[in-house]
Amino acid sequence: MAVALHFLPELIVLAAALLVALLDLWLERSRQVLHWIALAGIALGLASLAPLALRGPAGAEALPVWAELWRTDGFALFFKALFLVSTGLVLLADRRFVEERRLPAGELYAMLLFATLGMIMMASSHNLMVIYIGLELVGITGYALSGLDKSDPRSSEAALKYFLLGAVSSSILLFGLSLVYGLTGSLTLEGIGRVFTVPEGGVGLAGMAVLLLLVGFGFKIAAVPFHMWVPDTYQGSPTPVTAFLSVGPKAAGFAALLSLFVTGLPQATSFWRPLLAGVAVLTMTLGNLAALSQTNLKRLMGYSSISHTGYVLAGLAVATPYGFRAMLFYLAAYAFVNLAAFAIIIAVGTQRQAHELADYRGLGQQNTFMAVALTIFFLSLIGIPPTAGFFGKLYLFGAAIEQGYVGLALVMVLNGVLSVPYYYAVIKEMFMGSPEPSAPPVTWPWGVEAAVIAGLVVALGLGLGSDPLLRAATAVVNAL
Amino acid sequence: MSEYLEVGLFLVASALFYAVTMFMASLVSPHAPTAAKQSPYECGEQPVGEAQVRFGPNYYIIALIFVLFDVEAIFLFPWAAALREVGMAGFIEMLVFIGVLLVGLVYAWRKKVLSWI
Numbered sequence: 001m002a003v004a005l006h007f008l009p010e011l012i013v014l015a016a017a018l019l020v021a022l023l024d025l026w027l028e029r030s031r032q033v034l035h036w037i038a039l040a041g042i043a044l045g046l047a048s049l050a051p052l053a054l055r056g057p058a059g060a061e062a063l064p065v066w067a068e069l070w071r072t073d074g075f076a077l078f079f080k081a082l083f084l085v086s087t088g089l090v091l092l093a094d095r096r097f098v099e100e101r102r103l104p105a106g107e108l109y110a111m112l113l114f115a116t117l118g119m120i121m122m123a124s125s126h127n128l129m130v131i132y133i134g135l136e137l138v139g140i141t142g143y144a145l146s147g148l149d150k151s152d153p154r155s156s157e158a159a160l161k162y163f164l165l166g167a168v169s170s171s172i173l174l175f176g177l178s179l180v181y182g183l184t185g186s187l188t189l190e191g192i193g194r195v196f197t198v199p200e201g202g203v204g205l206a207g208m209a210v211l212l213l214l215v216g217f218g219f220k221i222a223a224v225p226f227h228m229w230v231p232d233t234y235q236g237s238p239t240p241v242t243a244f245l246s247v248g249p250k251a252a253g254f255a256a257l258l259s260l261f262v263t264g265l266p267q268a269t270s271f272w273r274p275l276l277a278g279v280a281v282l283t284m285t286l287g288n289l290a291a292l293s294q295t296n297l298k299r300l301m302g303y304s305s306i307s308h309t310g311y312v313l314a315g316l317a318v319a320t321p322y323g324f325r326a327m328l329f330y331l332a333a334y335a336f337v338n339l340a341a342f343a344i345i346i347a348v349g350t351q352r353q354a355h356e357l358a359d360y361r362g363l364g365q366q367n368t369f370m371a372v373a374l375t376i377f378f379l380s381l382i383g384i385p386p387t388a389g390f391f392g393k394l395y396l397f398g399a400a401i402e403q404g405y406v407g408l409a410l411v412m413v414l415n416g417v418l419s420v421p422y423y424y425a426v427i428k429e430m431f432m433g434s435p436e437p438s439a440p441p442v443t444w445p446w447g448v449e450a451a452v453i454a455g456l457v458v459a460l461g462l463g464l465g466s467d468p469l470l471r472a473a474t475a476v477v478n479a480l
Numbered sequence: 481m482s483e484y485l486e487v488g489l490f491l492v493a494s495a496l497f498y499a500v501t502m503f504m505a506s507l508v509s510p511h512a513p514t515a516a517k518q519s520p521y522e523c524g525e526q527p528v529g530e531a532q533v534r535f536g537p538n539y540y541i542i543a544l545i546f547v548l549f550d551v552e553a554i555f556l557f558p559w560a561a562a563l564r565e566v567g568m569a570g571f572i573e574m575l576v577f578i579g580v581l582l583v584g585l586v587y588a589w590r591k592k593v594l595s596w597i
Contacts, residue, residue, distance in 0.1 A: 014580075018580065021583060022583055022587070025590040026590075182484075
């Protein structure tokens with residue numbers, strides 16, 4: 001049983017996914033049952049993390065299963081909790097949307113759970129094969145999820161673009177992984193870390209391998225210049241799926257990237273550090289610049305998520321414990337705030353189909369609480385105190401400056417300013433405009449309210465007292 | 481790198497072998513084409529229509545399910561050979577694996593993938 005404890009979240013999520021897929025065949029009418037099973041699976045999975053988490057970051061690591069294949073250390077537990085909570089928030093917010101749009105509920109919930117399974121597998125695996133299996137599980141379910149609304153041609157377009165680019169990027173990544181294996185003769189991250197180096201001066205095979213890995217993961221986390229699929233996929237997918245894609249697979253990609261680069265390629269740090277810094281600068285700037293001219297909120301959030309990828313990558317590029325700690329903090333804050341903002345977008349999109357900025361005109365008059373909440377989430381995404389996003393950016397700046405990357409820190413600050421106009425455009429529409437008489441009123445199901453309140457607690461709670469999460473992130477990074 | 485060199489040598493040698501044999505065959509073989517000789521070989525049948533015809537998408541789903549169970553068989557063979565070594569835990573793991581695939585089959589069945597439309 002001691003061993004089973006280390007696989008418990010995976011087993012629970014797998015069982016829930018299979019149960020939902022099977023019950024869907026006979027209970028097509030009762031979507032609510034499936035919804036509850038999916039939520040229960042996520043909640044049980046979260047609860048099953050507790051016994052290991054209570055042992056502390058060091059205690060959890062003291063029982064490694066198959067030492068170099070599967071770890072349930074603090075790092076894995078942190079990311080597993082993050083992934084499970086993200087999927088839970090998506091599930092909370094999407095119920096009414098699924099009913100209104102007549103989406104296949106069983107398939108949606110089962111595939112969300114399968115994707116979550118892949119994500120929590122990636123958090124634990126210290127072996128290239130297991131990481132790749134997790135990555136593909138997330139990818140393939142993601143392609144299917146984005147094409148779930150068969151009545152909408154845009155949804156099929158989203159799925160096709162995501163699938164084609166995802167498949168190409170997977171093969172590039174696989175090529176990189178095979179080069180790493182060929183050079184080191186090891187599939188475990190620890191084994192690779194002991195021998196993998198990039199020789200000074202020349203790129204060579206080792207440098208090629210790092211480049212290919214960077215390109216492959218760049219697609220998964222949507223970093224510039226590998227972001228081309230994002231706008232169309234985010235706009236075309238059913239909104240709950242967009243919400244999921246903007247957080248879950250992205251954070252899972254970061255988890256794998258972090259453990260791969262930090263545990264597997266630490267001796268090549270001086271090679272990949274400037275590369276990552278360059279990609280981070282490009283990603284932030286281009287994401288923000290492209291977001292400025294968007295009028296569709298889902299597309300806008302797509303570009304905004306690209307720019308946030310850039311910030312998190314900057315933390316990895318700094319490549320110090322401070323940088324990694326800031327990364328974890330930023331990712332956690334981003335996940336909650338972005339999903340809570342998406343909960344509101346889902347609720348608005350349930351009644352108003354288009355997701356244009358004009359659909360948000362006068363929301364402040366119709367429903368002040370939700371408009372204020374969305375404003376707070378956007379302030380957090382910009383990084384204005386006293387919100388969680390401000391501290392996330394602050395720690396990232398601090399880490400960059402501490403390591404002497406003043407230029408990188410400067411670009412981050414400038415990008416913070418650059419992101420203000422497009423978020424404010426939405427806020428302006430909500431409060432300054434008056435509602436269109438033809439626009440149907442927006443209703444707020446309890447799930448959306450719960451997700452919004454969770455987002456508010458995190459956005460403001462972490463802003464006023466960021467210590468607990470920061471302490472957790474520090475402990476996780478120290479144990480890395 | 482030397483192991484990869486052997487693979488490369490094999491590639492070059494097999495390509496050369498093919499090229500040389502074909503070249504020699506073209507030198508010595510008699511060349512007298514007729515219409516019947518140049519038509520596509522379909523096991524003695526007369527070819528009908530173009531080779532590039534449309535296939536029903538049904539084939540694709542059936543093929544997909546076939547590949548799934550083909551892969552399952554690939555995993556079953558080494559497992560069966562090593563059953564004594566992997567013991568009870570391995571047996572249960574394989575049952576879980578087959579069970580998961582079985583859920584997939586039931587799913588495909590209920591969704592009427594197996595009935596020909």
